[in-house]
Amino acid sequence: xxxxxxxxxxxxxxxxxxxxxxxxxxxELRKSPSTDHS
Amino acid sequence: xxxxxxDRLARRAVRPTxxxxxxLAPLWLFLVLSAPVDSVQGVVQKILYVHVPCAFATYAAxxxxxxxxxxxxxxxxxxxxxxAASAAEVGVxxxxxxxxxxxxxxxxxxxxxxxxxxxxxxxxxxxxVYLSYLLLRSFTEGSxxxxxxxxxxxxxxxxxxxxxxxxxxLAGGRSIHPENLQRGSLGAGMxxxxxxxxxxxxxxxxxxxARRVELAALRERAAARDAAHGAxxxxxPWAT
Numbered sequence: 263x264x265x266x267x268x269x270x271x272x273x274x275x276x277x278x279x280x281x282x283x284x285x286x287x288x289x290e291l292r293k294s295p296s297t298d299h300s
Numbered sequence: 301x302x303x304x305x306x307d308r309l310a311r312r313a314v315r316p317t318x319x320x321x322x323x324l325a326p327l328w329l330f331l332v333l334s335a336p337v338d339s340v341q342g343v344v345q346k347i348l349y350v351h352v353p354c355a356f357a358t359y360a361a362x363x364x365x366x367x368x369x370x371x372x373x374x375x376x377x378x379x380x381x382x383x384a385a386s387a388a389e390v391g392v393x394x395x396x397x398x399x400x401x402x403x404x405x406x407x408x409x410x411x412x413x414x415x416x417x418x419x420x421x422x423x424x425x426x427x428x429v430y431l432s433y434l435l436l437r438s439f440t441e442g443s444x445x446x447x448x449x450x451x452x453x454x455x456x457x458x459x460x461x462x463x464x465x466x467x468x469x470l471a472g473g474r475s476i477h478p479e480n481l482q483r484g485s486l487g488a489g490m491x492x493x494x495x496x497x498x499x500x501x502x503x504x505x506x507x508x509x510a511r512r513v514e515l516a517a518l519r520e521r522a523a524a525r526d527a528a529h530g531a532x533x534x535x536x537p538w539a540t
Contacts, residue, residue: 265408269347269401270332273354277504280393284511291518 306368306383310513317507324500331493338487344408349493351401352481353501354394355423359461360505361391362430366458369451381447382520384454386512388433390505395427410476419467419477426464429457 328349338345368384371377402420403413414420433453440446468475479485486494 263343265344265404266346269404270350272400272404273350273397276393276397277508281508281511284508284515288511288515288518291515291522294522 305377305379306513307379307517310383310510310517313506313510314514317503317510320503321500321507324496324503328493328496328500331496334489335493336487336489338490341409344405347401347405347408349497351398351405352494353497354397354401356498357394357501357505358391358398358426359465360502361387361394361509362426362454362458362461364509365391365430365433365454369454372447372451378447378520379517381451382516383513384451385434385437386516387509388430388454390508390512392427392430392434393508394501394505395423395430398423399427415476417476418471419464419475422460422464422467426457426460429460430454433457 332349364387365384372380
């Protein structure tokens with residue numbers, strides 16, 4: 263069971279972290295005065 | 301800066317793919333938990349429901365890299381170059397997850413982490429080819445020549461995908477890796493979590509790709525505005 267939890271935890275964790283990182287970078291750029299929001 | 305097709309498409313796809321993922325992922329996990337335990341391998345067989353979807357997402361990502369590269373060469377629209385590079389980044393991530401979950405399953409069922417089997421070796425090669433694509437782009441950023449070379453490299457790299465898929469047949473019975481699934485090779489109650497897993501993996505890929513393309517377009521726009529602002533600030537004061 264430990265192997266299964268490790269595999270699922272790895273996949274879900276890595277994909278969630280990547281998604282959060284992309285969302286964070288997008289938020290930073292949106293806040294940046296040089297980005298046109300129009 | 302061009303705001304071409306893939307940028308617009310990505311902006312529109314972020315929300316629907318996000319909602320689809322929020323619905324599909326819990327449903328898929330529920331089906332995985334309620335799927336019957338394999339009589340031969342036991343519970344470790346459930347790694348199939350996450351390992352194969354990651355492999356399908358990898359194939360889709362590298363196909364997108366090749367298509368984006370081909371469209372860049374045809375139209376010379378940098379939006380397609382950003383699309384190709386974004387797909388390669390997401391594909392390398394999914395390929396890394398295939399390479400990570402495979403050995404976990406192998407350790408539990410074969411008793412060892414790795415074997416230099418044709419399928420495993422070609423998966424590692426696929427990962428290294430597209431990792432090199434990303435490194436190449438990061439070392440020689442921004443030029444049209446880099447984009448042209450990356451497009452050709454991304455198209456050529458796609459040749460490994462069918463080889464990887466057919467590796468078990470090509471090995472002619474010497475492969476330790478399980479065969480590709482045939483009709484009826486999944487037991488009762490295993491088809492739904494498997495195919496829903498594949499669908500969820502592809503939707504997760506589409507969502508991350510849309511987010512990555514959107515981010516690349518925003519970065520490009522910010523850089524273009526900064527450059528324009530810098531050029532204006534650098535003008536001689538008496539010119540105004």
